[in-house]
Amino acid sequence: xxxxxxxxxxxxxxxxxxxxxxxxxxxxxxxxxxxxxxxxxxxxxxxxxxxxxxxxxxxxxxxxxxxxxxxxxxxxxxxxxxxxxxxxxxxxxxxxxxxxxxxxxxxxxxxxxxxxxxxxxxxxxxxxxxxxxxxxxxxxxxxxxxxxxxxxxxxxxxxxxxxxxxxxxxxxxxxxxxxxxxxxxxxxxxxxxxxxxxxxxxxxxxxxxxxxxxxxxxxxxxxxxxxxxxxxxxxxxxxxxxxxxxxxxxxxxxxxxxxxxxxxxxxxxxxxxxxxxxxxxxxxxxxxxxxxxxxxxxxxxxxxxxxxxxxxxxxxxxxxxxxxxxxxx
Amino acid sequence: xxxxxxxxxxxxxxxxxxxxxxxxxxxxxxxxxxxxxxxxxxxxxxxxxxxxxxxxxxxxxxxxxxxxxxxxxxxxxxxxxxxxxxxxxxxxxxxxxxxxxxxxxxxxxxxxxxxxxxxxxxxxxxxxxxxxxxxxxxxxxxxxxxxxxxxxxxxxxxxxxxxxxxxxxxxxxxxxxxxxxxxxxxxxxxxxxxxxxxxxxxxxxxxxxxxxxxxxxxxxxxxxxxxxxxxxxxxxxxxxxxxxxxxxxxxxxxxxxxxxxxxxxxxxxxxxxxxxxxxxxxxxxxxxxxxxxxxxxxxxxxxxxxxxxxxxxxxxxxxxxxxxx
Numbered sequence: 001x002x003x004x005x006x007x008x009x010x011x012x013x014x015x016x017x018x019x020x021x022x023x024x025x026x027x028x029x030x031x032x033x034x035x036x037x038x039x040x041x042x043x044x045x046x047x048x049x050x051x052x053x054x055x056x057x058x059x060x061x062x063x064x065x066x067x068x069x070x071x072x073x074x075x076x077x078x079x080x081x082x083x084x085x086x087x088x089x090x091x092x093x094x095x096x097x098x099x100x101x102x103x104x105x106x107x108x109x110x111x112x113x114x115x116x117x118x119x120x121x122x123x124x125x126x127x128x129x130x131x132x133x134x135x136x137x138x139x140x141x142x143x144x145x146x147x148x149x150x151x152x153x154x155x156x157x158x159x160x161x162x163x164x165x166x167x168x169x170x171x172x173x174x175x176x177x178x179x180x181x182x183x184x185x186x187x188x189x190x191x192x193x194x195x196x197x198x199x200x201x202x203x204x205x206x207x208x209x210x211x212x213x214x215x216x217x218x219x220x221x222x223x224x225x226x227x228x229x230x231x232x233x234x235x236x237x238x239x240x241x242x243x244x245x246x247x248x249x250x251x252x253x254x255x256x257x258x259x260x261x262x263x264x265x266x267x268x269x270x271x272x273x274x275x276x277x278x279x280x281x282x283x284x285x286x287x288x289x290x291x292x293x294x295x296x297x298x299x300x301x302x303x304x305x306x307x308x309x310x311x312x313x314x315x316x317x318x319x320x321x322x323x324x325x326x327x328x329x
Numbered sequence: 330x331x332x333x334x335x336x337x338x339x340x341x342x343x344x345x346x347x348x349x350x351x352x353x354x355x356x357x358x359x360x361x362x363x364x365x366x367x368x369x370x371x372x373x374x375x376x377x378x379x380x381x382x383x384x385x386x387x388x389x390x391x392x393x394x395x396x397x398x399x400x401x402x403x404x405x406x407x408x409x410x411x412x413x414x415x416x417x418x419x420x421x422x423x424x425x426x427x428x429x430x431x432x433x434x435x436x437x438x439x440x441x442x443x444x445x446x447x448x449x450x451x452x453x454x455x456x457x458x459x460x461x462x463x464x465x466x467x468x469x470x471x472x473x474x475x476x477x478x479x480x481x482x483x484x485x486x487x488x489x490x491x492x493x494x495x496x497x498x499x500x501x502x503x504x505x506x507x508x509x510x511x512x513x514x515x516x517x518x519x520x521x522x523x524x525x526x527x528x529x530x531x532x533x534x535x536x537x538x539x540x541x542x543x544x545x546x547x548x549x550x551x552x553x554x555x556x557x558x559x560x561x562x563x564x565x566x567x568x569x570x571x572x573x574x575x576x577x578x579x580x581x582x583x584x585x586x587x588x589x590x591x592x593x594x595x596x597x598x599x600x601x602x603x604x605x606x607x608x609x610x611x612x613x614x615x616x617x618x619x620x621x622x623x624x625x626x627x628x629x630x631x632x633x634x635x636x637x638x639x640x641x642x643x644x645x646x647x648x649x650x651x652x653x654x
Contacts, residue, residue: 043518043519043520043521044489044518144606158607158608160607161607188381188382188545188608189381189545189547189586189589189590190381190585190586190589190603190604191381191607192589192591193588193589193591193601193603193604194603194604196591197601197603215518215519216591216593217519217593218590218591218592218593219591220593221591221592221593221594221595222591222592241595242595245593245594245595246595246596255520256519256520257593259519259520259522259523260519260523260548260593261522261523261526261548261549261551261552261553262547262548262549262550262551262552263548263592263593263594265552267551267552267553267555267571267572268530268552268553268555270527270530271523271526271527271552272523273520273523273524273527274520274523277488277490277491277521278488278518278520278521
């Protein structure tokens with residue numbers, strides 16, 4: 001097997017509060033091979049964004065802490081590096097695309113300036129060369145009339161256009177890995193389709209690896225080679241996109257897929273629901289964190305937390321129930 | 330199809346907002362947020378209104394409730410133009426028409442107890458004792474699946490899905506006939522969203538509610554609505570029964586919109602039509618058909634003549650010179 005580009009092992013991260021440590025991410029393990037797209041799927045409070053901030057080592061700036069585990073990027077453990085060294089990697093070999101492009105861009109600098117900045121800082125380019133490369137990047141991400149757009153400020157562009165600028169920034173230094181946290185959630189569907197198309201083209205042509213954080217199973221189906229499903233701070237299932245969609249094993253994944261309206265069942269009929277709500281991080285149930293909402297919960301589930309075990313070739317699930325009844329349609 | 334009268338109907342509704350410029354607020358133009366839209370909703374049905382941001386769907390929803398006065402046109406509720414209604418009649422009409430907003434945290438006063446939030450419409454519109462009102466609040470909370478013992482708490486103590494249930498309880502407190510749900514489930518997580526949708530469908534069955542369901546999530550509309558209207562830049566471009574619309578869209582924009590939904594499946598894949606460019610500004614819409622600069626099937630006529638919303642089959646209307654076959 002090829003060397004892993006990114007390997008997260010038993011990552012625990014969270015926030016120190018007056019009432020103790022809030023464990024937002026609990027022993028999460030993920031791995032990503034070069035040239036692949038891994039989607040981390042989950043609802044609010046699943047810990048998917050905290051995971052991505054931890055990998056970027058940006059959690060320190062958001063009031064959080066990495067409490068344990070390793071984040072190996074090309075074999076180097078990022079959790080061990082001082083921020084000075086991380087800065088050489090972040091924005092250069094490892095970059096990020098955020099959900100809201102308008103707030104990710106600096107309103108007082110032009111699009112061209114913001115892309116050129118990382119090239120000057122990380123690649124030591126002259127201002128002129130960096131600007132030329134910035135214009136090339138805008139062209140690459142499909143912005144018409146890139147020379148003119150490079151001189152414009154974020155407020156002069158639409159949301160979809162701004163997200164292209166953010167992606168151009170993320171790509172400028174030719175990174176090995178892009179982490180995209182809900183990159184299309186703030187956009188309209190037709191613009192989302194354009195951005196997803198762009199990400200796929202970049203992956204094909206530049207062989208960029210992508211770690212995509214999303215709540216949308218549809219986006220995951222479109223983009224992912226592999227999918228990790230997170231629930232309340234932990235990975236509950238992980239496998240190839242085909243395995244997750246066609247042979248999901250964890251009751252949470254199954255419930256999530258069945259809850260999506262407009263895909264199964266007659267119009268107007270009652271939708272499948274997962275009973276109850278997403279638990280608060282500070283009030284996680286004991287045993288399996290999903291057991292109070294699980295339709296298949298057994299006695300053991302309330303007592304012992306199931307480990308994430310390989311259920312089939314490369315397909316892992318954290319559930320005591322190994323023979324999942326055939327419920328998918 | 331039987332031609333039963335509409336419960337609520339928009340007749341050539343326009344809503345224009347002035348754009349003011351300069352020191353003296355000179356009117357420099359108008360944003361035509363809703364431009365000559367006509368459609369109706371039958372009693373007991375759910376009409377889905379879809380389109381992207383800025384298409385005018387929320388403005389249309391507000392005009393239907395007379396939360397905003399139309400620039401021109403009529404909004405008829407049970408046959409009567411509500412814009413002509415006097416203060417007294419309007420107050421009565423307000424009981425019949427309610428709205429559920431997208432963001433329950435933004436629409437619920439954080440300083441009110443849940444009991445007072447749900448009881449407020451009763452206090453304003455019904456003469457009843459405090460004890461009777463409290464009984465009614467309890468039964469409303471039970472109806473929407475909330476624990477009524479928590480009625481003396483504040484909205485921030487509830488989760489997103491529960492807050493949306495509070496908004497729904499408030500909306501149904503006066504037993505309205507018509508409810509506008511403006512992106513009512515868009516902010517919710519999938520597992521919670523399906524619970525709220527089930528609740529809305531249950532209440533519709535029990536009370537014969539009529540919904541105008543405004544959403545940008547097409548999968549949700551596909552499940553809950555019996556008819557759908559598609560808006561683009563202030564215009565209604567297509568109206569059809571839900572099944573017909575999803576099976577065979579006639580307007581190119583509808584086809585593009587449907588093809589853009591990422592399907593949560595590896596096997597069911599639509600052929601994607603990716604649009605070029607962005608939505609133009611509604612202050613300065615393109616000539617002819619408003620969709621023509623982005624339409625993959627544009628022809629010469631589309632640039633000059635604006636296509637009217639024409640009925641081309643029973644229950645199917647489309648505003649296109651060359652509807653898709």
